[in-house]
Amino acid sequence: MRINNYKPEEIEKKSFEIISEELNKKDISLPTETANIIKRCIHTTADFDYVETLRFSPDAVNILKDLIKNGADIVTDTNMALTGINKKEFLKYGGSINCYMADEDIVRLSKENETTRASESMLKAMQSPRKTIFVCGNAPTALITLYEKYKKNEYVPAFIVGVPVGFVNVEAAKELIQNTEIPHIINEGRKGGSNVAAAIVNAVLYDMRNAK
Numbered sequence: 001m002r003i004n005n006y007k008p009e010e011i012e013k014k015s016f017e018i019i020s021e022e023l024n025k026k027d028i029s030l031p032t033e034t035a036n037i038i039k040r041c042i043h044t045t046a047d048f049d050y051v052e053t054l055r056f057s058p059d060a061v062n063i064l065k066d067l068i069k070n071g072a073d074i075v076t077d078t079n080m081a082l083t084g085i086n087k088k089e090f091l092k093y094g095g096s097i098n099c100y101m102a103d104e105d106i107v108r109l110s111k112e113n114e115t116t117r118a119s120e121s122m123l124k125a126m127q128s129p130r131k132t133i134f135v136c137g138n139a140p141t142a143l144i145t146l147y148e149k150y151k152k153n154e155y156v157p158a159f160i161v162g163v164p165v166g167f168v169n170v171e172a173a174k175e176l177i178q179n180t181e182i183p184h185i186i187n188e189g190r191k192g193g194s195n196v197a198a199a200i201v202n203a204v205l206y207d208m209r210n211a212k
């Protein structure tokens with residue numbers, strides 16, 4: 001196989017061209033509203049299954065854009081997702097972005113309560129009076145905690161990006177969120193990850209930037 005020499009700024013563009021070509025070969029036409037999100041997930045993973053497994057609640061993309069435009073915060077369940085989100089693009093709208101997983105109080109509470117740090121992180125985030133977008137790419141317990149508080153009418157997340165990866169409770173946790181009226185983007189099945197979670201947010205941010 002021949003190695004092609006591309007300039008750094010050309011690599012991503014070429015990758016998306018290849019993705020579009022592959023989709024055309026498969027005779028797959030993506031909805032305009034969600035196309036860039038799906039393509040960026042494919043770009044991040046080289047996995048075309050995201051065409052079939054990404055699920056969007058009604059008007060999810062526009063709701064997420066409006067939240068960001070109006071200064072909503074983001075809380076992630078991993079520092080990897082936090083690092084992967086384009087902060088230059090996000091922070092210009094006035095929101096903050098945080099991950100509490102390594103905070104001393106979270107570590108202590110998870111030990112005292114025999115819970116996961118992801119669960120305690122979600123509980124901490126719920127103390128904020130600001131609208132919060134929860135971006136979860138690793139821990140199904142984060143989604144389960146959000147769901148439990150929602151069902152008890154104790155908290156309503158503004159939005160959930162729920163794409164944890166793994167085997168234990170992953171599919172069930174995603175299904176819980178899908179069966180609520182919380183605006184969400186979920187990936188069905190076992191696949192996902194912090195990189196996918198960040199890719200979804202970045203796709204929305206880049207759409208917003210390019211629309212100006």
